Amino acid sequence: MKRLSRLVFAGFTSLLLMALPVSATFAESPTLSPDDQKYISSSCLNIKNSMNQLHTSDALLRVNRGQLYELMLSKLMNPFNTRLKLNGIDNKTLVTAATTYSNTLNTFRTDYQNYDVQMTAALNIDCTKQPAKFYDSVQQARTKRLQVHADVTALNAEIDSYSALVDQFALNFQSGGTSK
Amino acid sequence: MDDKNPLPPVAPLSTTLHGRSMSFLSHHRYFLLIFLTIIMALLMTIASMIIYYRSGALQLDLSRPGYRSVAPKVSNDENTFSDFSPTGPIDTSTIKQFQDDYKKQAESAKEVDAFNGDPLSPAALGLTDQPSSTPAQ
Numbered sequence: 001m002k003r004l005s006r007l008v009f010a011g012f013t014s015l016l017l018m019a020l021p022v023s024a025t026f027a028e029s030p031t032l033s034p035d036d037q038k039y040i041s042s043s044c045l046n047i048k049n050s051m052n053q054l055h056t057s058d059a060l061l062r063v064n065r066g067q068l069y070e071l072m073l074s075k076l077m078n079p080f081n082t083r084l085k086l087n088g089i090d091n092k093t094l095v096t097a098a099t100t101y102s103n104t105l106n107t108f109r110t111d112y113q114n115y116d117v118q119m120t121a122a123l124n125i126d127c128t129k130q131p132a133k134f135y136d137s138v139q140q141a142r143t144k145r146l147q148v149h150a151d152v153t154a155l156n157a158e159i160d161s162y163s164a165l166v167d168q169f170a171l172n173f174q175s176g177g178t179s180k
Numbered sequence: 181m182d183d184k185n186p187l188p189p190v191a192p193l194s195t196t197l198h199g200r201s202m203s204f205l206s207h208h209r210y211f212l213l214i215f216l217t218i219i220m221a222l223l224m225t226i227a228s229m230i231i232y233y234r235s236g237a238l239q240l241d242l243s244r245p246g247y248r249s250v251a252p253k254v255s256n257d258e259n260t261f262s263d264f265s266p267t268g269p270i271d272t273s274t275i276k277q278f279q280d281d282y283k284k285q286a287e288s289a290k291e292v293d294a295f296n297g298d299p300l301s302p303a304a305l306g307l308t309d310q311p312s313s314t315p316a317q
Contacts, residue, residue, distance in 0.1 A: 036308045047305055052246070054299050060250040061294050063240055064257075068289040071261045076282050082266035089270060113236045135307060142300035149295040156290045163279075163286055170275045 032135050040131035048123060051138070055119050058145075062112050069105055069155055077101065077162060089173075097165050101158040108151035115144035261285060 032040075040047065077098040084091035122137035205212065232238055242251040262281035268274070302308045 032308075040307055043306060047307060050305055051300075056247055056250055058295065059239065059242060059247055060253055061292075063242060064253075064255050065289075065292065065294045066240070067255070067257050068261075068285075071257060072285060072289055075261055075263050076278070076285060079264040079266035080278055080282075083264070083268065083270060083274075086267060087270045109236055113239055116239045135302075138300055138305065138307065139302075142298065145295060145300055146298070149293075152294045152296075159286045159289060163282060166275075166279055166282060170272075170279060173270075173275060174272060 032132050036135075037131040040135060041128045044127040044131075044134075047127065051119070051123055055116075055123065058119075059116070062116075065152070066109070066112075069108070072159060073098065073102055073105060080166070091169075094162070094165055094169065097158065097162045101155070101162060104151060104154050104158055108148065108155060111144065111147045111151050115141060115148050118144050257288075 077094075081091055081095050081098055084094065118137065118141040122134065122141050125134040125137055127134035232241075238244075242248070242254060262285055264278055264281060298304060
């Protein structure tokens with residue numbers, strides 16, 4: 001029995017020893033020099049303060065902008081499309097535009113969630129002890145924030161697109177070219 | 181006719197396994213009730229926390245510690261936002277009214293280029309001492 005436990009212990013120890021260099025390799029950031037790592041460790045508090053402020057202001061931005069984007073869909077696009085449908089007017093292009101907008105809004109929600117999770121993860125890393133891991137995590141959060149901005153740009157473009165379609169619809173309606 | 185009972189004698193209920201378990205349940209029913217209630221409450225709490233984290237409600241909750249300073253800055257646009265009725269006739273004036281409302285709200289929605297810039301770049305955050313070590317974009 002003792003021999004078996006020794007064997008198990010030796011097996012675990014050798015596995016651990018084999019895994020350690022691998023994890024150490026992953027912990028090293030290929031883009032960060034030892035000097036930069038020292039610099040991050042020394043200015044950790046300032047960096048985290050800036051990130052915390054950004055995190056908080058982004059949360060407020062998410063709530064306020066998100067609310068407006070949702071209201072554009074729920075209080076304007078959807079009721080207008082419904083009204084056209086109830087009046088028996090062909091509104092396929094407007095429905096398609098509203099659906100595309102709704103999908104982009106969902107993507108915005110998901111991407112912001114991913115960004116927030118990544119930012120929280122980065123802020124939870126002790127940058128005095130793990131500067132390389134912290135740096136990599138911040139860079140991942142950066143990529144995700146850029147994606148959120150891309151979603152916002154797409155939403156703005158789709159708001160304009162819907163507006164242009166309504167203008168086109170109004171012209172057709174005035175000229176009597178709208179099919180019922 | 182034989183008056184004797186042909187069946188073997190049956191042990192009293194309390195001495196059987198079923199009887200013992202019934203006796204245990206009846207003796208500890210209040211303890212079990214409290215225990216099961218706590219387990220149920222724990223399960224419900226865990227389920228609600230999972231939903232809270234996964235649904236995205238967490239990101240919208242500004243009553244969390246660290247966000248209370250910005251909570252009063254939340255704009256209440258729902259009350260001031262133009263509401264277009266989904267019922268009623270469609271005529272030129274209705275469409276014009278919708279166009280005006282839509283353009284006004286669209287301007288409001290687009291007035292801020294949200295999440296612009298790159299405040300998480302190594303240069304902006306001061307992550308590196310030497311600008312040359314900044315990874316290429």
